[in-house]
Every structure is written in structure tokens, then in C-alpha cells.
Amino acid sequence: MNQKKRRLIFERLAKAIPNPTTELKYRTPFELLVAVVLSAQATDKSVNRATAELFKVADTPEKMLALGEEGLKRYIRHIGLYNTKARNLIALCRQLLEKHGGQVPRTRQALEALPGVGRKTANVILNTLYGEPTIAVDTHIFRVANRTGLAPGRTVREVEEKLNRYTPEEFKKDAHHLLILHGRYVCTARNPKCDQCVIRDLCEYPEKRLERGGEKAATG
Structure with missing residues (x-):
């Protein structure tokens, strides 16, 4: 995974998820x-x-x-x-x-x-709350970062540090929510929706699931 690929990944996710934010309900x-x-x-x-x-x-x-x-x-x-x-x-x-x-x-x-x-x-x-470019790594982000090759790491802290290091500056503020929402609805833990994924050609997951003639097929 190189920086050109990483930038393209965030560009596509930002286009696919124009208003990335938390799904928790709050007023204050x-x-x-x-x-x-x-x-x-x-x-x-x-x-x-x-x-x-x-x-x-x-x-x-x-x-x-x-x-x-x-x-x-x-x-x-x-x-x-x-x-x-x-x-x-x-x-x-x-x-x-x-x-x-x-x-x-x-x-x-x-x-x-x-x-x-x-x-x-x-x-x-x-x-x-305060608009700082921090990236909180939950289970979704940990999975997406490792599965795609975006920022692989064995621990949550290692993934966080790599994401902070590799994420293009203009995407750091939204990276947390972009990756969570992508992991929650597309790059799911079981049966990831690779055929619906906007970054499938950039992703380095070796077991992508793509539709071919109505059947699921693994591809490199």
C-alpha cells in the first residue's frame, strides 16, 4: 500500500460518504x-x-x-x-x-x-466535539485498516499511529467516521460487500468477494 493508493481510498470514501459523522444521538x-x-x-x-x-x-x-x-x-x-x-x-x-x-x-x-x-x-x-484530527480505532476501523492494507497493525495503538502517519492531512478530521461507516455497512466482519465497495480495486484483501455470474467468487 503506497500513499497514492491511500489518498485515492480516502477520496473515494469521502465522495461516497459526503457527511461523515457519528450515528450516536446527542444534543449537547x-x-x-x-x-x-x-x-x-x-x-x-x-x-x-x-x-x-x-x-x-x-x-x-x-x-x-x-x-x-x-x-x-x-x-x-x-x-x-x-x-x-x-x-x-x-x-x-x-x-x-x-x-x-x-x-x-x-x-x-x-x-x-x-x-x-x-x-x-x-x-x-x-x-x-472539538474538530481535532484524531482517529479513534474501534473494531470497525481496526478491521478495515488491516483488511485493506491501509494501515495494518497487531494492536489498536499501532493501527492508530499508522493512520495518523499515513492519512493525508485534509482527510484526518473525517477519517475516523469515514472508516467506521465503511466498516459498518460495506466492509463488514462477515460477508463483506466487496461487489458494492468503492475501493475494491485499491483494497489489498486477498479474499475479496465479487459477484460473477450470480455466484460469490474469491479474487486476489
Whole structure:
């Protein structure tokens, strides 16, 4: 994979996905932070279903803190790891109020100091909320980066570092969402839709699935 190919990949993805953004539903920075924390090892659809009701009663740190850990669990119990997430979110709300005036901080250091917020969540907030060219590597991006040859790596951090190094500057702000959406709807974990893929001729995946005479065929 060379830089010319990488640029073409992002150019085509940007054309195919003209408005790349998160599919999490939110109205305020606080709501986005909560939704991203809840989305760890969970689908955006399950998070949106929970927050649709949760944010009606607790859309600020003060209200969520007043709801309490047990009260919060009632809204998020169908989301994976909900016990840990409820505990972290209540502690997060307390810290936002005590150290940040109830506002979502703008720096990586401050974000990663919040309970339940790791590097990936901080990257999402910095990118989606504050427009910084960070690339949060989730399972979709990890798969796409390795499968296509765009930025192969054995660990999430290695893939993140390569994407930061190789992604053309003008695409860095949107790269996170372009790759997630491509992985979610086209370059899926099982049965990737290679015949519908706008970068199939640039992709270096050796087991591409293309339609030939109505039958699936592998191609190099």
C-alpha cells in the first residue's frame, strides 16, 4: 500500500460518504460524552435506544448524579457492561462538577482522567466535539485498516499511529467516521460487500468477494 493508493481510498470514501459523522444521538457535549462511554462494546442502536429515554430525565451532570447509580441502571440495563458503566458515569458526573464546572474538558489529559474514559473515547470527543484530527480505532476501523492494507497493525495503538502517519492531512478530521461507516455497512466482519465497495480495486484483501455470474467468487 503506497500513499497514492491511500489518498485515492480516502477520496473515494469521502465522495461516497459526503457527511461523515457519528450515528450516536446527542444534543449537547455532555450527552455525547455519555453516549460514547456507553457505546464501548455496544452498538450505537442500543445506546440510542437507551439514551432516548435517559436524556429525558438526566441530560446534565447534576441530573444524572441525582438519578444515582441504581436509577441510571434502569435506563441502560440492556447495554453490555451496564453495571460498570453506571458506576463510571456517576463518578464521571461528580468529577465534571467538581473539577470542570460541569463542562466537558477539551484536552486529552483531562478527558482521560475521567472515570470510564480511555484513549479511544477521548479521541472520539476531541474529533466529534472539538474538530481535532484524531482517529479513534474501534473494531470497525481496526478491521478495515488491516483488511485493506491501509494501515495494518497487531494492536489498536499501532493501527492508530499508522493512520495518523499515513492519512493525508485534509482527510484526518473525517477519517475516523469515514472508516467506521465503511466498516459498518460495506466492509463488514462477515460477508463483506466487496461487489458494492468503492475501493475494491485499491483494497489489498486477498479474499475479496465479487459477484460473477450470480455466484460469490474469491479474487486476489
